[in-house]
Amino acid sequence: MSTAPTTRRPLLADVAAKANVSIGTASRALNGRGELSDRTRLAVQKAAEELGFRPSPTARSLRTRRSLTIGLVVPHISHAFYAGVTEGAQATLEEHGYRLILVDSGEEPRRVGSALQTLVDQEVDGLLLSTAPVGVEQARETLAKTPCVCIDELLPGLGVGSVVLENAAGMGLLVEHMAGHGHTRIGCLAGPEDRSSGRERREGFLAAVRERGLDGSPELIRGGDWTIASGYREAKALLEVAERPSAIVTASAELALGALAAVRGAGLSIPQDVAMASFDDVYFAPLLEPPLTCVGYDTRSIGSEGARLLLAAIESEQPAWSESRIGVELVARRSCGCHYDETSQLAEAIA
Amino acid sequence: MSTAPTTRRPLLADVAAKANVSIGTASRALNGRGELSDRTRLAVQKAAEELGFRPSPTARSLRTRRSLTIGLVVPHISHAFYAGVTEGAQATLEEHGYRLILVDSGEEPRRVGSALQTLVDQEVDGLLLSTAPVGVEQARETLAKTPCVCIDELLPGLGVGSVVLENAAGMGLLVEHMAGHGHTRIGCLAGPEDRSSGRERREGFLAAVRERGLDGSPELIRGGDWTIASGYREAKALLEVAERPSAIVTASAELALGALAAVRGAGLSIPQDVAMASFDDVYFAPLLEPPLTCVGYDTRSIGSEGARLLLAAIESEQPAWSESRIGVELVARRSCGCHYDETSQLAEAIA
DNA sequence: CTGTTAGCGCGTTCAA
């Protein structure tokens, strides 16, 4: 009794049979490997086409030990930053025939380790890591043979490279702009220092302030974490120092939103009483009241650049560690005190 | 010459050897299949543990024809809605031992088809489809053997189910609330009708208006697409009709943002001249000026519910088509005319 | 240039 020939998925063997060649030849023809006469190659390709042959990635992976799959670990895909990174990475990977498997590690650093392990078990060809692992030594171990690119974090000695923003330059732009508006006493919500981007932004602010001979008192720089609540709390504290700063610069959009609420809550007006500007441009920034002056950048290009770095490392035998910086630019609106008329605001908002 | 025993990935065979059993026994012990004495089972598990054995998902997939992988197609991962869906789906899938492979199809419907094909070739066990494919017939074909759950779209006869919002009820809440504020002539930016959510929102608005005997003139309902620009354009048109509506209700956050810009641009104040409220709650809604009254819902639960439906279909032999509705609720702020004091606004904003 | 064949690492059937 022969099994009914229910139209099942055509295999390489079927293609070979239809083209009257061996299975090996069929494989070579479809993968463009080895010497092969044009005639047979075309015959095989035609047969494959007609049968609608789709090679099994699973079988192929098992054999070649390349999964054409990249793992991406993000702490929180809902955050605009990581969503942009993901979008950029996905697009670039797809262009190169790679798939993206996504793991949302959550904020808990403990889960990052297990996420990494899962992906390595998956036999991904590479990793994009957009959150710092708990123990770098442990991570280094599980990443022994899998290339890894860190996103928004400089971890010397881990992986094959990093893609980071021009953090210091960005803070410099903010300080420069505020100084241009005549401010000499500028407060800063710098966020935490547990990640390199935070450190760089804090130091960038300090350097820019000092460079211009502005007030660099420690009381003007406050930490906290990257949340709206923290921004609110720290900004409130900043407004209560003896000689109130006339401008506040924040190291992230969340901090800015919290600060916005705090300044409003204190009954102060922006930019008259306190000017404001922030790192991170968010799409609704022109719709806030007042429209928020920001340092912006292309989140998607962070992801694409990370993917590019990773693919390069995968191709090459001896990948050198490399660092890639994504540029930033100031987008002046009204919260800093710039003249920014309703017309351009509308135009920007609905763009 | 024996190959140097470089610490390579332990295989099932190594585990078997260490436990002094056959490969078959080792496999059974680790997968809990078949009859097995407790003694050998424990011995194998111990050996696997000690060696740090991690079974190869690739080999396993090839053998079992289950990849433990789900494909998710989104049009735009940067959009808060899809990001939330992705987060929810990822979390639920991970709980059940499944992986998520993400494809960003972009807005072009043509690419959805190829995304589907790619994922099916990948031998994913199921699909979450959060954007309507071009040709339903074609999609039905490529999905012949792969369970699929549609997100935010009712496609009768396609896949094993859908997860959608209570669209009509949500629009009803908005109309009801506006009516409560005394409005009888309410404008509506309903968005396009090419997807079921759009149709349901439009019809929900109309039904709610009629039910209450409010003005349901066609001039008060406008289409357009789901963009800020469209919201701006259509709201502007709405403000120019002979007898201006005293309230505007929008079917999405983008439409609301555009409308906000249009109302401001017309020199009108919210809610005094025009009251506003919208479908979709966004995290910065309380920080807008005025804080935006919305109909909100949990985007993550859309993803988790979709994943749950899909996994259920995968487990069962004869999956029945099922529809799941995610609840919505009104979040009253100030744009509708509600009294909403600064304190609660701040509290909500920094929450 | 082309055919043949041995696995990739695992799950599973058939025998014992």
Next chain:
DNA sequence: TTGAACGCGCTAACAG
């Protein structure tokens, strides 16, 4: 209850 062997679908090494 366990062992041995086969094969999932494909690529690569070798033989011709």
